[in-house]
Amino acid sequence: MSKGSQYVCQQCGYSQVGWAGKCSDCGSWGSLVETFVSRVKERESKRVKVKISEPITLSKISSGETLRISSGILELDRVLGGGFVQGQVVLLAGEPGIGKSTLLLQISEKLNPSVYVSGEESARQVKIRADRLGIKDTQILFLEENNTDNVIEILNSLKQKPKLIIIDSIQTMMTQDLSGLPGSVGQVRESTFRFLQWAKHEHVPTVLVGHVTKLGTVAGPAVLAHIVDTVLWFEGDKSLSLRLIRGIKNRFGATDEVGIFQMQDNGLTQVIDLEKIFLSKELRGVSGSSVTSIMEGSRPVLVEIQSLVIPTKLAFPRRIAQGFDSKRLELILAVLSRRAGVPLMDLDVFINVAGGMTIRETAADLAVALSLASAFYDKPLPPNLLAIGEVGLLGEIREVPRQMNRIKEAKRQGFTKVASSFEYKFVKECIYKLSTNK
Numbered sequence: 001m002s003k004g005s006q007y008v009c010q011q012c013g014y015s016q017v018g019w020a021g022k023c024s025d026c027g028s029w030g031s032l033v034e035t036f037v038s039r040v041k042e043r044e045s046k047r048v049k050v051k052i053s054e055p056i057t058l059s060k061i062s063s064g065e066t067l068r069i070s071s072g073i074l075e076l077d078r079v080l081g082g083g084f085v086q087g088q089v090v091l092l093a094g095e096p097g098i099g100k101s102t103l104l105l106q107i108s109e110k111l112n113p114s115v116y117v118s119g120e121e122s123a124r125q126v127k128i129r130a131d132r133l134g135i136k137d138t139q140i141l142f143l144e145e146n147n148t149d150n151v152i153e154i155l156n157s158l159k160q161k162p163k164l165i166i167i168d169s170i171q172t173m174m175t176q177d178l179s180g181l182p183g184s185v186g187q188v189r190e191s192t193f194r195f196l197q198w199a200k201h202e203h204v205p206t207v208l209v210g211h212v213t214k215l216g217t218v219a220g221p222a223v224l225a226h227i228v229d230t231v232l233w234f235e236g237d238k239s240l241s242l243r244l245i246r247g248i249k250n251r252f253g254a255t256d257e258v259g260i261f262q263m264q265d266n267g268l269t270q271v272i273d274l275e276k277i278f279l280s281k282e283l284r285g286v287s288g289s290s291v292t293s294i295m296e297g298s299r300p301v302l303v304e305i306q307s308l309v310i311p312t313k314l315a316f317p318r319r320i321a322q323g324f325d326s327k328r329l330e331l332i333l334a335v336l337s338r339r340a341g342v343p344l345m346d347l348d349v350f351i352n353v354a355g356g357m358t359i360r361e362t363a364a365d366l367a368v369a370l371s372l373a374s375a376f377y378d379k380p381l382p383p384n385l386l387a388i389g390e391v392g393l394l395g396e397i398r399e400v401p402r403q404m405n406r407i408k409e410a411k412r413q414g415f416t417k418v419a420s421s422f423e424y425k426f427v428k429e430c431i432y433k434l435s436t437n438k
Contacts, residue, residue, distance in 0.1 A: 006035060007035070008035045009023040009026060009028060035178075035186055035190075066085055066252060067085070067086060068081075068082040068083035068084065068085065069083050069084040069085070069086070069111070069163065069205060070082075070083040070084075071083055071084060071107050071110065071111065072107065072109075072110030072111065073103075073106070073107065073110070073259075073270060074270060075245070075259035075260060075261060075270045075271070076103075076107070076245065076259050078257050078258075078259055078297070079232060079245050079246070079247045079257045079258065079259045079297075080230065080247075080250070080252070080253060081250060081252050081253015081254060081257070082253065084164070084205035085205065085229075085252045086203040086204070086205065087199050087200045087201075087202075087203045087204065087205070088199070088205045088206070088229045088230060088252060089192075089195065089196050089199050089200075089205075089206045089207075089208065089227075089228045089229050089230070090205070090206070090207045090208065090228065090229065090230040090231075090232060091170075091207075091208050091210050091218070091224065091225065091228040091230065091231045091232070092104070092207055092208070092209055092210065092232045092234060093209075093210035093211070093212055093218045093231070093232070093233055093234065094212065094233065094234030094235060095212055095234075095235075095238070096211075096212075097238055098234050098235070098236055098238060098243065099234065099236075099243055099261075099263055099268055100168075100209055100234050101121070101126075101129065101168055101209070102129065102133065102263075102267050102268055103234070103261075103267075103268050104116070104166050104168065104207060104209070105126070105129060105130060105133060105135060105140075105267075106133060106135070106267055106268060107164065107166075107207075108140050108164060108166060109135045109140065111163040111164040112139035112140070112163065113139040113140070113141060113160060113162050113163065114139070114140055114141070114162050114163055114164040114165070114166065115141045115143060115155065115158075115162045115164070115165050115166065116140055116141065116142050116143065116166045116168070117143045117145060117151055117165070117166060117167050117168065118142065118143070118144055118168050119145065119146035119167075119168065119169065119172030119173055119182070120168060120169060120172050121168070122144060123142055123144050126142060132265075132266075132267075133266060133267040134266060134267075141158075141162070146172045146173055146174060146182060147173075147174065147175070147176065148173045148174060148175045148190075148191040148194055148195070149175055149176065149177075149194075151167075151173075152194060152195075152198050155198065155202075161202065161204065162204060163204070163205070164204070164205050164206075164207070165195075165199065165204055165205070165206040165207070166206075166207045166209070167195060167206065167207065167208045167209065168209040169208070169209035169210060169211060170188060170191060170192055170195075170208040170209065170210055170224075171183045171188060171210070171211045173187070173188075173191040173195075174187045174191065175187065175190055175191055175194065177190070178190060183211075188224060189223060189224065189227075192208065192224055192227050192228070193227060195208065196227055196228070208228065210224070218231070225248075225249060228249075229249075229250070229251045229252065230247070230249060230250045230251065230252065230253075231247075231248040231249040231250075232245055232246070232247060232248065233245070233246045233247075233248050236263075236356070237356055240356035241262045241263045241264065241356075242260070242261075242262060242263075242277065242355060242356040242357065243260075243261040243262065243263055243268060244258055244259065244260060244261070244296075245258065245259040245261070246258050254298075256297050256298060257297035257298060258296040258297040260274065260296070262277070274301050274302070275302055275413055277355045278301065278302060278303040278304060278354055278355035278357055279291065279302055279303070279304050279354070280304060280354060285380045285383050286380055287374045287375055287377075287378045287379055287380045288306055288307040288308055288309075288371055288372075288374050288375030289304060289305070289306055289307075289371060289374070289380070289381065290304070290305045290307075290367040290368075290370045290371040290374065290381055290385070290387050291303070291304055291305070291367065291385065291386055291387065291410075291415065292305060292363065292364045292366070292367030292386065292387050292388055293363065293386060293388055293406035293407075293409065293410055294357070294359055294361060294363055294364060295361065295363070295401070295402060295406070299409075300402070300405055300406040300409040300410070301357070302386070302409070302410060302413060302415070303353055303354065303355065303357050303359070303364075304353070304354040304355070305324075305351060305352075305353060305354075305364065305367045305368055305371045306351065306352045306353075306354055306371065307349070307350065307351045307352075307368070307371040307372045307374070307375040308349075308350040308351075308375055309344060309347050309348070309349055309350075309372065309375040309376045310347065310348050310350075311347060311348070312346065312347055312348040314348075317345070317346060317347055317348050317349065318348045318349070318350075319333070319348075319349050320349070320350045320351075321350075321351050321352075322351070322352040322353065323352060323353030323356070323357055323358045323359060324351055324353055324358075324359050324364070324368065325359075325360075328362070328365070328368075329349070329351060329368065331391075331393075332365060332368055332369050332372070332391055333345065333349060333372070335369070335391055335392075335393060335395055335427065336369055336372060336373065336427070336431075338395075339394065339395030339426070339427060339428060340369070340373070340395060340426075340427050340428040340431050341428065342372070342373050342376055342431065344372060344376060347376075349372065351368060351371065351372070361400070362390040362391075362400065363388055363389070363390065363400040363401075363403075363406070365389060365390050365391035366387045366388060366389035366390070366391055366397055366419060366420070366427070366430070367387035367388070369391055369427055369430075369431070370387050370419065370430065370431065370434060373431045381434055382417050382434065384414060384415050384416050384417050385415065385417045385418070385419060385434065386406075386407065386410040386415040386417070386418050386419070387418075387419045387420070388400060388403060388406055388407065388418070388419070388420045389419070389420050389421050391427055395426050395427045395428060396425060396426055396427075397420065397421045397424055397425060397426065397427060397430065398421055399420075399421045399422075403420060403421075403422075407420070419434060
């Protein structure tokens with residue numbers, strides 16, 4: 001065990017010297033976490049003076065505008081709330097190979113000078129990626145180091161303060177004050193706290209790259225998300241080009257914004273014309289296709305729902321949904337069969353959200369129902385139709401949040417005919433007027 005560390009039980013809080021597998025007080029197995037302890041004699045010898053804060057009334061605190069530092073990428077600034085804030089610590093998490101390092105290398109090119117600390121990749125590996133992205137700026141300082149204390153010492157020795165610090169990744173960093181291996185709970189927590197202290201003191205934005213677990217959550221202790229100011233989630237199917245950045249936590253902005261990107265040969269590019277990705281204008285007028293509007297952050301996005309209905313050769317019909325909740329699909333199929341008279345229970349049903357988008361809200365229920373009915377009757381829907389609405393168990397069409405904003409944006413893009421709770425009360429009425437040409 002290293003000098004200045006001890007083991008603390010996460011169950012009862014008991015402190016003990018040495019790891020014995022279980023807590024000596026409560027007997028919990030695997031609950032001991034190595035924690036750094038600052039000793040009194042060491043503090044006195046270094047004469048560290050701790051400034052004691054004084055209480056102040058809320059009315060005397062200045063509420064001036066927060067100074068933002070643009071990342072140079074509008075979609076990322078949207079998620080951050082307008083850009084980085086001085087001293088802000090951001091945790092960027094996502095699956096391996098999704099494009100985290102690519103995005104951060106592009107950001108470091110725009111914020112000069114910047115420091116890129118890599119504990120995973122060598123300098124040559126990063127150089128190959130930079131050449132592929134066309135990055136030739138010499139103001140990016142690369143540091144191949146996984147010792148937290150060494151990194152902070154080097155940062156303090158720089159003559160010019162950097163505009164951005166990137167730590168790739170926090171699971172590879174370690175401090176010699178603890179004996180645990182990189183990636184352990186104690187090392188991740190202590191390294192994060194030390195980078196946080198430096199960022200707040202020097203007023204430099206810092207981005208920490210985080211690993212993910214098999215369950216698709218941020219790896220490491222749960223306290224890691226509480227320590228940092230902002231948590232961003234980088235998601236997308238690696239077989240597709242679409243990439244999304246969602247704000248999970250943000251102390252300097254809202255968490256309802258989403259940045260949309262495309263992975264191309266020259267790196268990540270911002271998506272400006274969303275309809276080019278999610279809508280196929282050439283295939284309008286084909287049965288089984290409908291268009292709906294979903295909210296990604298504060299902006300409505302039009303997406304296409306495609307359905308296919310065929311006779312089954314199995315004892316249990318298949319229900320396969322790509323980009324849509326399969327349990328929600330089962331509910332819509334039951335409503336169509338019982339309330340709308342569309343017999344789909346003995347057929348194989350396939351639905352897909354075009355463009356790789358994943359729908360997480362109920363506003364697309366009506367579009368899915370119309371798409372399935374259109375595929376069943378082999379009757380195309382009107383090419384300029386937008387379907388918005390939640391489908392209830394009684395077969396009713398319910399209003400969804402920000403419905404008028406969705407309709408307004410759809411009409412701007414040429415969808416003049418709308419099917420929603422304003423025009424129809426029940427799914428059966430809507431289907432028989434739009435899908436069967438009755």
